[in-house]
Amino acid sequence: MLLFSNGPGAAAKLRRLSPRLLFVPAALVFFSIVLLGRNTSFSSRRSFFSFFGGACPPTPDSQPPSPNAIPNQVHFVHIFNNGVTDFDFQFKHFLSIYATHHYWRPDAIYLHTNADEAAIERAQTEGTGKGGKTNKWNKLIFNSVPNLRVNRVEVPKTAGNGMAINVIEHKSDFVRTEVVRKMGGVYLDFDAHALRDVSPLRECGFAAIFGRQLHGQINNGVFFSRKYSLLLNRWWEEMNKVYNGGWTTHGNGVLTWLGPRLAGMAGGEVLILEQDALNPGSWEVEDNIKLFGLHNETASNLPATFKDGDPLPTYLDTNEERWTLVRDKKKHPAWERDYSSTWVLHAFDPVRNRDPVPGFKHITPRYVFERKSNFARAVYPVAKAMYDAGLVKADDLYKGED
Known part of the structure; x- marks a missing residue:
């Protein structure tokens, strides 16, 4: 966030200001800093600089999270196509899901899946996965990730406009949107890895938070939202209307059109982060x-x-x-x-x-x-x-x- 603008002639205008006029705002800033330092205990994860330059001011440690905060729960979706229902997790999946526990300490980590109960039980008890093989990473995910909750979901076959949904990634798009809309929290693709605590984002008052990807589109592989936020409600409506089988039409396409239109609304409906925040690289x-x-x-x-x-x-x-x-x-x-x-x-x-x-x-x-x-x-x-x-x-x- 820019605090000052150094436009043409700004320095000259500043020199013409009375020293008394300059003293007043400078004094106010100084005494504000002193009062903040004396009366407020900030978490070590929130910096002095973020208070003045960040989008979201920090909250004192002594206060509970705001009731308007995005819930501290995480959502992963792992669904199957063509009748395959045995898990075959790899180290990379465990690395992604465990990172949320390591940095965020969420109240719940949800694994939304259409696997049948027998497959879930095999993975939980024996770590058994694809082809009947014992899979260490299956067992670790189901038994060593604190607060993991498995939620069985119905995978949609058609969009609201009657168009058949055949691509597994598109089915995941519909599932993720619906579960986060109804439950609130943070959604992550399994190739997304938490690098630090996101509570300053969750607690800064915005109802939904997304990030841009390469070429400026808003990405739906990582996003935050309160339950039934305006953006998630509108996204759910529009994706069911416009779905046509295109790779990003119903997902990134809708978000890129809708997000900026809601970002300017009063009340903090949407925060759109720069690319480096959530999607620093690309698929290229x-x-x-x-x-x-x-x-x-x-x-x-x-x-x-x-x-x-x-x-x-x-x-x-x-x-x-x-x-x-x-x-x-x-x-x-x-x-x-x-x-x-x-x-x-x-x-x-x-x-x-x-x-x-x-x-x-x-x-x-x-x-x-x-x-x-x-x-x-x-x-x-x-x-x-x-x-x-x-x-x-x-x-x-x-x-x-x-």
Whole structure:
């Protein structure tokens, strides 16, 4: 948010102002800062600078969340097509869902699925998944993610206009919109990874929060909303009217048209964040390479031999380090991207666009722990927390994923 405008002649006008006139606002700002510092205890996650320059002022720790806050609950959708109902979660899915627990401590994490009860029970009790195989990540997701709640949903076959919905991703679009509209909270695709606490966003008074993606469209892979917010209600109505089988017509297309029209309404209906906030990269090959590409010239974070119980390094980057123009090249090589302004990293999967990144196949524990890519460095704190909790073992570092 811009606080001042340095337009033509601004300096000259300022010089012509009386010193007495300049003293009054300066004094008011000074005494406001003093009073705030004496009477208010702010959370460590909220900075002095965000109070003056951010979209949302912080709230004192001693006060409960505003009743207008977006609920602290998370929604994931995992639905099946063509009669397949056995889960086949991978490490990357566990990494995404566990990150919300690690940073957000939500009241509930919902997994919305159309899997039958037998498949859910197999995954919960034995970790059994696709083809009857025991799947460690199935078992961990269903048993080691605090406050996980499985919600069985009916997947729509047609939109409100009678058009058949055949694409599984489109069915997910309809499910996610409906469940968040009715329940409120934060929706995440499984390729989206929390990087920090989002309570300042949830509690800043907006009824819905979305972010832009490459080329300016509003993305629906990560979004926040209160129950029955105006934007979610209107989105639900419009997507059922306009659905035509187009890839983004009913989702990003409707949001990009509707969001800005509601953003200017009184009462804080919609906050639209810049691209870096939620979708800093894209699905395009160049961005895939920048995010997932391996930098083998960088030393591995793992020692030559590694066994359970061996400590993993901790990296606590401070704001002061990030603000220093001359960086420590060992800690922050030239290729490393700074995600200081990113709340959620929507990491568009390069495998899906059939343009694999050279040297990269899967998001595995070893890939993350070695910290040789931007993605690995961004999500490393969560992976380390899982290792420290005994959820990821040293043996997992040497297993591939087909």
